[in-house]
Amino acid sequence: MKRIILIACAFIGVIVGAGFASGQEVLQYFTSFGIMGIFGAIITTALFAYVGMMLVWLGSKMKTDSHKEVIHKITGRSVIGVIVGWIIDLVIIFTLFGVGVVMLAGAGSNLSQQFGIAPIIGTLIMTVLILFAGMLKVEGVVKVIGNITPFLIVFIVIISVYSFFTVDTSFAELNKLSVAHSSPLPNWFIAGINYASFNTAVGASMAIVMGGAEKDSKIASIGGLIGGIALGLMIILSHLAIFTKIDTVGDLDMPMLGIVNEISPVLGVLMAIVIFGMIFNTGLGMFYAFASRFTFVGSTPFKIFYTVSVIVGLGLSFVGFTDLVAIFYPLIGYLGLVLILALLYAPFKMKFGKKEL
Numbered sequence: 001m002k003r004i005i006l007i008a009c010a011f012i013g014v015i016v017g018a019g020f021a022s023g024q025e026v027l028q029y030f031t032s033f034g035i036m037g038i039f040g041a042i043i044t045t046a047l048f049a050y051v052g053m054m055l056v057w058l059g060s061k062m063k064t065d066s067h068k069e070v071i072h073k074i075t076g077r078s079v080i081g082v083i084v085g086w087i088i089d090l091v092i093i094f095t096l097f098g099v100g101v102v103m104l105a106g107a108g109s110n111l112s113q114q115f116g117i118a119p120i121i122g123t124l125i126m127t128v129l130i131l132f133a134g135m136l137k138v139e140g141v142v143k144v145i146g147n148i149t150p151f152l153i154v155f156i157v158i159i160s161v162y163s164f165f166t167v168d169t170s171f172a173e174l175n176k177l178s179v180a181h182s183s184p185l186p187n188w189f190i191a192g193i194n195y196a197s198f199n200t201a202v203g204a205s206m207a208i209v210m211g212g213a214e215k216d217s218k219i220a221s222i223g224g225l226i227g228g229i230a231l232g233l234m235i236i237l238s239h240l241a242i243f244t245k246i247d248t249v250g251d252l253d254m255p256m257l258g259i260v261n262e263i264s265p266v267l268g269v270l271m272a273i274v275i276f277g278m279i280f281n282t283g284l285g286m287f288y289a290f291a292s293r294f295t296f297v298g299s300t301p302f303k304i305f306y307t308v309s310v311i312v313g314l315g316l317s318f319v320g321f322t323d324l325v326a327i328f329y330p331l332i333g334y335l336g337l338v339l340i341l342a343l344l345y346a347p348f349k350m351k352f353g354k355k356e357l
Helices: 002-015 018-022 024-029 031-062 067-075 079-115 119-133 138-166 171-179 188-212 217-244 255-263 265-294 300-319 321-335 337-350
Strands: none
Touching: 002 031, 002 138, 002 188, 002 217, 002 265, 018 024, 018 079, 018 217, 018 255, 018 265, 024 031, 024 188, 024 217, 024 255, 024 321, 031 067, 031 171, 031 188, 031 217, 031 337, 067 079, 067 188, 067 265, 067 337, 079 119, 079 188, 079 255, 079 265, 079 300, 079 321, 079 337, 119 265, 119 300, 138 217, 138 255, 138 265, 171 217, 188 217, 188 265, 188 321, 188 337, 217 255, 255 265, 265 300, 321 337
């Protein structure tokens, strides 16, 4: 059971980065559609449950440390299969590096909003932490990522309960204020699918790598399933919390952090640290999986490639956190639909649970 929970928390930790932990993703994808955003969140939850289970299971079955082998196994060796596999591979590579860049930017926004320091300081601190942690083995990375996640879950529950019991504006008014916020997506239905698709592209590579480190594929799949469901529930709670406080936190880079500061400045400091930890989780996972795609994990070329990737990401992170989320995330979501379809096809291709790959 302990290994199941660790995998579940690690899966959540890889996906939950600056955008989700801060509430900015939830605001743009769900709360901006008002009360209807909850239906988009439900769609996302269902997809997360399936995707979490499949990704970690595939990694465990194939005992791989890179997503490339798994993707090409699913798509097959036909001409069309090779092309589809190549497209998915490119989407994942693009996503890994791009989201890693967004995490570095998010670290700066997080500390800047809470402590009033220059964004570059938070970004530089995060860069150094990711560089050092990336030198660990896969098992070490999974433990680092998984151990931070429970703290965020506790905070989201606290934030949600507080928001529900202190709402002093009518739902009709809250709905009006929510839909006044622009969204990069056309409606709640597409937003729900796009968010799950985006996060599948984000978490696929590292989830496969984590699964490859687990010998028991049943434990891996249950861990991924629980992680996906828990992640979906966290999205629903976060959406409702931001919705009920949209009048006070809707214009902040990090609305969830804003709600916590309403509860207590001390809790605000703790929440900022937790968000920083979740940003670290995703940033580490993204750059680690990115480097493992091109080099052998733990080797000297891996360490060199990893270091160069993080430094280049640092240079690209100064575009701005909110703008990066609004532009980059929906694009990945649309591209990631190819991966979602491949994972839906995977059980038929692999004869799920009936034979070794």
